[in-house]
Amino acid sequence: MVNITEKIKEIEAEMARTQKNKATEYHLGLLKGKLARLRAQLLEPGPGAGSAGGPGFDVQKSGDARIALVGFPSVGKSTFLSKVTKTKSEVAAYSFTTLTAIPGVLEYGGAEIQLLDLPGIIEGASEGKGRGRQVISAAKTSDLILMVLDATKKAEQRTLLEAELEAVGIRLNREPPNIYLKVKKAGGVKINFAQPPRSLDEKMIASILRDYKLLNCEVLVRDENATVDDFIDVIMKDHRKYIKCLYVYNKIDAVSLDFLDQLAREPQTVVMSCELDLGIPDVVERCWKELNLVRIYTKRKGTDPTFHEALIVRSNSTIEDVCDRIHRTLKETFKYALVWGASARHIPQRVGLSHMVADEDVVYIVSGYKA
């Protein structure tokens, strides 16, 4: 049996030698679809996947969110972890100093964020080179990927890493495509467009669906910029993970000011030098912003709010989520809440469970059994 990695290589080679034009468009689309299926298979443990499959590192999630440090060897991931947390992860000039996932706790604004130092990954990681597969599984469980890059290395490092993450279904800084797909038991295939996209048509969708043996389904493409890759992502949605990524260039002590200025202007990018202790607080602050967490200060009758100790919830959380964080059964006896802060229309505002909270709101919950 030809193994999956070889089949993937064959398809990639065929795609590379196929010229892109109107005539080959559908054929290329089908190849992309097959590639996506094989890559997903490669990630599943079991026969065919060989030693490449298998789980990530055995580190329990803790704290309010998890950030994964992903990067090539010796870019300074462990140096950064050791700077911003109390954990000391081994630092050395040789590649693969870190061999497993090392968790540290980053304290910020009353929140505890788990920072995961990971082994360096190399090209081919998505196919199981080095500890690539495990590193990528760990990255997939994070709320934010901090892609650590070496400012002294070539610009391709970033594209190469992105391609490795892309190959295992991680989508960085993107939203799921705006395409509705509903698989049905009968009725054939129905394809509709809100606005016909420029580079995705009915014929392409129909042939991909056939290739995936999806013979009964409803499709509504709502985005005029949708591509065949987006459509495949929607079919493969159980294998896709949409994660925010912040790019961090380390070792800026070793580059020219002009080049530094150029790096710092790239989108979603921060620069630092762990060696000279430059830019580290900025990196931490940007991480916090990217995580989009909300701090809630609770208040009890007759006392000041607990400003020293925040309760952390995700963005778009409601009073109900706040109750759940305080106590499992609090919402059963919930009567109303008073809210001071950005989410309140007047101060304080009396609200119910569905009220959406904002960062740094003060919340006073009134509960008790109704007579």
Ligand SMILES: Nc1nc2c(ncn2[C@@H]2O[C@H](COP(=O)(O)OP(=O)(O)OP(=O)(O)O)[C@@H](O)[C@H]2O)c(=O)[nH]1
């Ligand atoms: N010039 C310079 N060197 C740095 C900086 N930060 C880290 N280093 C050096 O880079 C080397 C690698 O650092 P590590 O923290 O071990 O890198 P890593 O990314 O954890 O490496 P692996 O675990 O092997 O993947 C060490 O020799 C560090 O002293 C920096 O800001 N500037």
Ligand SMILES: [K+]
């Ligand atoms: K190293």
Ligand SMILES: [Mg+2]
């Ligand atoms: Mg390391």
